[in-house]
Amino acid sequence: MPSLGAIRMTDAVTSSLKVSAPVTSTSPSSRSSNLNQKIRVCVRKRPLSTKEINRNEKDITQVTGDRNIQINEPKTKLDLTKFVEQHSFVFDEVFDEYTRNEVLYERTALPLVNYIFAGGKATCFAYGQTGSGKTFTMLDPRRGLYVLAARDIFDMLQQPQYEHLFASIGFYEIYQGQLYDLLNERKRLHAREDGNNNVVIAGLHEYAISNVDSLMQVFDLGSQVRSTGATGANDSSSRSHAVLQILLKPKKSRKTIFGKLSFIDLAGSERGADRGETDVKTRMEGAEINKSLLALKECIRALDQDKKHTPFRQSKLTQVLKDSFVGKSRTCMIATISPGNTNSEHTLNTLRYADR
Numbered sequence: 092m093p094s095l096g097a098i099r100m101t102d103a104v105t106s107s108l109k110v111s112a113p114v115t116s117t118s119p120s121s122r123s124s125n126l127n128q129k130i131r132v133c134v135r136k137r138p139l140s141t142k143e144i145n146r147n148e149k150d151i152t153q154v155t156g157d158r159n160i161q162i163n164e165p166k167t168k169l170d171l172t173k174f175v176e177q178h179s180f181v182f183d184e185v186f187d188e189y190t191r192n193e194v195l196y197e198r199t200a201l202p203l204v205n206y207i208f209a210g211g212k213a214t215c216f217a218y219g220q221t222g223s224g225k226t227f228t229m230l231d232p233r234r235g236l237y238v239l240a241a242r243d244i245f246d247m248l249q250q251p252q253y254e255h256l257f258a259s260i261g262f263y264e265i266y267q268g269q270l271y272d273l274l275n276e277r278k279r280l281h282a283r284e285d286g287n288n289n290v291v292i293a294g295l296h297e298y299a300i301s302n303v304d305s306l307m308q309v310f311d312l313g314s315q316v317r318s319t320g321a322t323g324a325n326d327s328s329s330r331s332h333a334v335l336q337i338l339l340k341p342k343k344s345r346k347t348i349f350g351k352l353s354f355i356d357l358a359g360s361e362r363g364a365d366r367g368e369t370d371v372k373t374r375m376e377g378a379e380i381n382k383s384l385l386a387l388k389e390c391i392r393a394l395d396q397d398k399k400h401t402p403f404r405q406s407k408l409t410q411v412l413k414d415s416f417v418g419k420s421r422t423c424m425i426a427t428i429s430p431g432n433t434n435s436e437h438t439l440n441t442l443r444y445a446d447r
């Protein structure tokens with residue numbers, strides 16, 4: 092099964108700013124990659140922003156096929172000669188800068204929506220550096236995947252065979268290994284498991300939602316709490332993981348979970364790197380983010396390889412996602428990348444993280 096990234100291809104090095112064709116071992120495949128895999132890893136490239144264009148940044152990322160992407164990393168030799176190192180990767184699917192959220196949705200979250208109506212649990216992550224498009228993809232208030240999914244969920248709930256179900260949402264963040272309810276004044280929350288191996292976030296405020304407008308209103312409240320939350324700084328979205336969960340429950344038994352879909356806007360991946368920060372708080376934040384992102388990768392890898400032991404306990408993030416990984420579950424990771432030359436290192440780190 093070609094998941095968690097997929098096959099890394101041979102890097103080709105060229106000199107004197109001349110770029111030769113990348114070495115590839117397979118031709119780009121068609122868009123028919125299996126949408127119903129247990130784990131899918133996709134990449135989304137965002138366009139250069141106006142600011143980046145004005146700064147004369149160059150786009151160094153090239154989508155070369157439905158599953159292929161090439162990074163042309165600008166480098167300088169010791170003798171100051173400039174050259175470009177090419178890196179080619181293959182993933183389950185790669186989306187270029189022209190891809191709209193609606194198209195992305197059909198190829199990533201829609202199969203998960205169908206899956207929860209069959210009683211499954213599913214998770215859709217966005218992973219990438221700050222500013223690479225995680226929030227735009229997952230939680231944009233108007234066209235994020237969560238809105239598009241909710242639209243379909245409410246449509247499906249109108250169908251006679253699903254009349255017995257209703258949807259509710261919860262929205263919380265994981266900051267420094269603690270859970271905070273974004274729909275209830277950032278109240279501290281605790282995760283535990285019920286007798287059916289469901290992870291229950293005790294005390295999480297859940298709102299029964301019946302249409303997209305009410306969902307967006309509730310979500311808006313939570314987003315405001317998040318952006319002014321832990322630190323008071325407006326970049327807090329990149330320091331915490333935000334989890335929006337949509338639960339399907341039987342109307343007659345509100346404690347039972349029929350299906351669950353979580354959208355996760357992960358902390359900026361570069362926050363986990365050791366950047367020689369002297370500020371203790373920033374270092375601790377970074378260490379915690381690093382721990383959780385590594386644990387996430389370990390869990391996905393273990394599942395991908397059908398290992399008996401999955402190391403959920405290594406972080407709060409993987410603990411709360413446990414029930415969405417085991418048993419009847421599906422996961423889609425969307426690695427988001429910035430195309431500019433000044434981001435080449437972060438972009439390569441993101442692709443290597445998503446790669447097996």
Ligand SMILES: Nc1ncnc2c1ncn2[C@@H]1O[C@H](COP(=O)(O)OP(=O)(O)OP(=O)(O)O)[C@@H](O)[C@H]1O
Binds near residue numbers: 326
């Ligand atoms: N695919 C895209 N098409 C057009 N604009 C985009 C796209 N992706 C991101 N952007 C824009 O780029 C900017 C940064 O995106 P976004 O806030 O989603 O990044 P992020 O990865 O969530 O960052 P952070 O970790 O700081 O929350 C925003 O202005 C957003 O509108």
